[in-house]
Amino acid sequence: MNLPIYLDNNSTTPVDPRVLDAMLPYFTQKFGNAASRNHSFGWIAEEAVDQARAQVASLIAADPSEIVFTSGATEAVNLAIKGIFESYRSKGNHIITCVTEHKAVLDSCKQIEKIGGRVTYLPVDANGLVDIDALQDAITPETILIAIMYANNETGVIQPVREIGRLAAENNTLFFSDATQAVGKIPVNVTDDGIHLLAMSAHKLYGPKGIGALYVRRRNPRVVTSALIHGGGHERGMRSGTLNVPGIVGLGKAAEICATEMHHEQRRALSLRDRLENNLRKIDHSLVSSADAPRLPHVLNIAFQHVDGQALMMSMKNIAVSSGSACTSASLEPSYVLTAMKLSNELAHSAIRIGIGRFNTEEEIEFATLQITNAVNHLRTLSPAWLMAQDENT
Numbered sequence: 001m002n003l004p005i006y007l008d009n010n011s012t013t014p015v016d017p018r019v020l021d022a023m024l025p026y027f028t029q030k031f032g033n034a035a036s037r038n039h040s041f042g043w044i045a046e047e048a049v050d051q052a053r054a055q056v057a058s059l060i061a062a063d064p065s066e067i068v069f070t071s072g073a074t075e076a077v078n079l080a081i082k083g084i085f086e087s088y089r090s091k092g093n094h095i096i097t098c099v100t101e102h103k104a105v106l107d108s109c110k111q112i113e114k115i116g117g118r119v120t121y122l123p124v125d126a127n128g129l130v131d132i133d134a135l136q137d138a139i140t141p142e143t144i145l146i147a148i149m150y151a152n153n154e155t156g157v158i159q160p161v162r163e164i165g166r167l168a169a170e171n172n173t174l175f176f177s178d179a180t181q182a183v184g185k186i187p188v189n190v191t192d193d194g195i196h197l198l199a200m201s202a203h204k205l206y207g208p209k210g211i212g213a214l215y216v217r218r219r220n221p222r223v224v225t226s227a228l229i230h231g232g233g234h235e236r237g238m239r240s241g242t243l244n245v246p247g248i249v250g251l252g253k254a255a256e257i258c259a260t261e262m263h264h265e266q267r268r269a270l271s272l273r274d275r276l277e278n279n280l281r282k283i284d285h286s287l288v289s290s291a292d293a294p295r296l297p298h299v300l301n302i303a304f305q306h307v308d309g310q311a312l313m314m315s316m317k318n319i320a321v322s323s324g325s326a327c328t329s330a331s332l333e334p335s336y337v338l339t340a341m342k343l344s345n346e347l348a349h350s351a352i353r354i355g356i357g358r359f360n361t362e363e364e365i366e367f368a369t370l371q372i373t374n375a376v377n378h379l380r381t382l383s384p385a386w387l388m389a390q391d392e393n394t
């Protein structure tokens, strides 16, 4: 077993060696520009891009012509929100989203507000889910877009996507889902889910960094999104710029592997996650986030009362996990996702997020369980608040 152990697969994943192998020829021998129509170098690159487009489309049950390659999910999110706002402005100026979205969505919405848009930020319940009735109530004739993520990056909670899709269709508005955490991990079907636009990223599914895609529906209804980046008219005019062929090949191969191995991988991740979760739940006064809602099989977000989050992270040098705090410059703020779920600041600070990945082993999970349990127990012996709480109980 190699230390430290990587258990932060929601932040990024390692590139699968099979993905790297598929990419390598496109840096050196097959380096053509996919837009070069006059020679075989260009045709070979274009062929590879076509294949990747089909692989990506197949993973979400879309048509290859509905895939727009971007530099990642952040750009795909920006393209969806800002592009739709621009192209549907004559229909209305209202967007509905949710307080626990990724910053890419929230900051894009903030920008929309600066240029004359109106944005409703729906709250979430204690499990982190949006309320369908509240969503229905928020829809007005001015609503052009509902932007709700598929699964949350901190808790793994899966939103009622199909119901949201149905509501969007009934109200003749568009539904965009940031599915960066869900795609490749659980089945995602844009038709069955009623999704009109969907963002994804290669580096969250064992592909390379710097490449992602936006799905844009072409039929029932045909969706048009204005470009953010103008130039040679690549990607049907929605995203200009010479295509990142090796990256695109990598995303395609990563998508293909996810599609083939999803069933097996999901079961394996779930069994490791449940083992870890059941063991960590034995620690007194621990709280699993989104425990009573559908969650991604590989994600565990757990908080420990009377444990300082920062100290907890510091004392677990051999495992790489994410904390419930976002270190912003000097200040240490608790996660806005967890506080939106009504976790106290103190509990949110003590939360850790574990993202189990394709390459984690049973042995590693056992080791992490011990590390976390020992660290929590040790820190509590040093915590006056914990000792006081213990005294009150006896």
Ligand SMILES: *Cc1c(COP(=O)(O)O)cnc(C)c1O
Pocket (backbone or CB within 6 Å): 010, 011, 071, 072, 073, 074, 075, 102, 104, 149, 151, 152, 153, 178, 179, 180, 181, 200, 201, 202, 203, 204, 210, 211, 212
């Ligand atoms: C990682 C992530 C993003 C950003 O993706 P990049 O490809 O790194 O830009 C957006 N949304 C969610 C939910 C994510 O997990």
